[in-house]
Amino acid sequence: MRVGMLTGGGDCPGLNAVIRAVVRRTLEKYGGSVIGFRYGWAGMISGNAIELGLDEVSGILPRGGTILGTSRTNPYKTDGGVDGIVRRFKKESLDALVAVGGEDTLGVASRLHEEESLPIIGVPKTIDNDIVGTDFTFGFDTAVSIAAEAIDRLHTTAESHNRVVVVEVMGRHTGWIAVKAGIAGGADLIIIPEISISLAEICEVIKKRHERGKNFSIVVVAEGAKYPEDAPNQVEGGLVTVEQTTDSFGHVRLGGIGNKLARAIELETGYETRVSVLGYVQRGGTPTAFDRVLGTRFGVLAADLAHQGHFGKMTSLSGDKVIPVALSHASEGVKRVDSELFEVARTFFG
Ligand code: F6P
Numbered sequence: 413m414r415v416g417m418l419t420g421g422g423d424c425p426g427l428n429a430v431i432r433a434v435v436r437r438t439l440e441k442y443g444g445s446v447i448g449f450r451y452g453w454a455g456m457i458s459g460n461a462i463e464l465g466l467d468e469v470s471g472i473l474p475r476g477g478t479i480l481g482t483s484r485t486n487p488y489k490t491d492g493g494v495d496g497i498v499r500r501f502k503k504e505s506l507d508a509l510v511a512v513g514g515e516d517t518l519g520v521a522s523r524l525h526e527e528e529s530l531p532i533i534g535v536p537k538t539i540d541n542d543i544v545g546t547d548f549t550f551g552f553d554t555a556v557s558i559a560a561e562a563i564d565r566l567h568t569t570a571e572s573h574n575r576v577v578v579v580e581v582m583g584r585h586t587g588w589i590a591v592k593a594g595i596a597g598g599a600d601l602i603i604i605p606e607i608s609i610s611l612a613e614i615c616e617v618i619k620k621r622h623e624r625g626k627n628f629s630i631v632v633v634a635e636g637a638k639y640p641e642d643a644p645n646q647v648e649g650g651l652v653t654v655e656q657t658t659d660s661f662g663h664v665r666l667g668g669i670g671n672k673l674a675r676a677i678e679l680e681t682g683y684e685t686r687v688s689v690l691g692y693v694q695r696g697g698t699p700t701a702f703d704r705v706l707g708t709r710f711g712v713l714a715a716d717l718a719h720q721g722h723f724g725k726m727t728s729l730s731g732d733k734v735i736p737v738a739l740s741h742a743s744e745g746v747k748r749v750d751s752e753l754f755e756v757a758r759t760f761f762g
Contacts, residue, residue, distance in 0.1 A: 413444030413508070415445070416446070416504060419537075420484070423695060425555075425698065427537060428707075429472075429473055429707030431472065431479060431711070432472055435464045437712050441715070442719045447506075456487075457500070486516070488520065489660040506531075509532045510715075514549075518543070519742060523743075532739070534727070535711070536727070536728070538552070542585070542748075544741050545744070548706065554699045556589055559589055562579065562693075563593060566688055567597070571628045574684070576631060576677055578677065580669060580690065586749060587603075587636075588749055590604050591604060599630050599760070600630050601762070603631065605638065614673075615680045620762045621762050622683070639672060645676075647672075651666065652666070653668065654668060706734075714727055728741075
């Protein structure tokens with residue numbers, strides 16, 4: 413059995429655990445071989461690849477990032493992209509491809525499987541935890557832990573200076589990181605894309621805290637949250653972006669709501685307000701034990717599915733079980749924060 417593999421989209425902690433698991437399982441249990449394509453779909457199109465043996469995956473389990481590199485290349489927007497991938501399957505005599513990625517990479521994988529009949533298995537990853545069809549993606553737990561630790565640290569400086577601190581976290585169009593890190597870090601207010609809130613409501617929460625003797629507040633805001641309609645310096649569509657251009661999957665680069673919100677809160681309340689944008693630190697570094705285990709389980713299952721010829725599937729976590737589900741789930745939109753979880757967070761606002 414000859415298995416190809418690639419990692420696409422934004423990197424996240426736990427990718428190397430998947431690569432290691434696919435290689436170990438394929439080589440040792442099935443006597444097969446694995447070739448890794450560099451920089452996502454780009455490597456498959458151009459033939460930039462590396463043979464993955466036991467030596468190549470030795471010692472990578474605790475390492476963040478991906479030894480294969482990654483990119484946001486969309487073969488459907490690249491000249492000769494799809495043909496190049498079809499040819500690569502033949503040239504490398506691939507029996508299967510394991511594509512590890514988020515909704516974009518898995519969306520391409522699903523389309524290639526359906527339209528070109530390519531034998532592909534998907535493995536969902538992202539710090540955002542927004543993929544439909546799996547309870548959790550690996551990378552998310554690490555990002556939440558990093559953000560929660562940052563919120564802990566921001567508490568002590570906010571408290572010392574009697575300040576409001578706005579903490580901007582990633583998560584694209586969902587608030588999973590914000591809600592989980594906010595609950596873990598004891599945030600006084602959490603603002604997410606799924607629930608709209610006005611500037612008046614935000615300031616009321618902060619003022620009430622001050623009235624009961626708390627002279628500092630921690631406000632966690634997800635990068636994809638809508639900027640309140642009653643706040644000054646409105647932005648078109650409510651989304652605050654770094655730039656207006658979109659990538660080859662049509663995504664804008666989110667970022668900047670923390671700064672805008674901090675200014676608006678300071679103007680409205682008169683309380684000194686600072687902002688901390690956590691950014692890429694949430695995606696970097698060593699994965700938590702949870703993410704290492706989940707990535708490893710996904711990798712082992714992906715190798716098994718490849719061996720069994722179960723293509724068009726995606727590995728998924730359902731409760732505590734790792735199971736295959738239809739790969740097409742990954743293109744069914746985004747998985748949003750459930751209201752029950754947000755209600756738990758809301759209990760501690762103010
Ligand atoms: O999808 C993961 C993620 O980190 C999002 O939270 C964020 O919006 C985006 O990627 C940033 O993408 P890039 O690495 O292209 O700047």
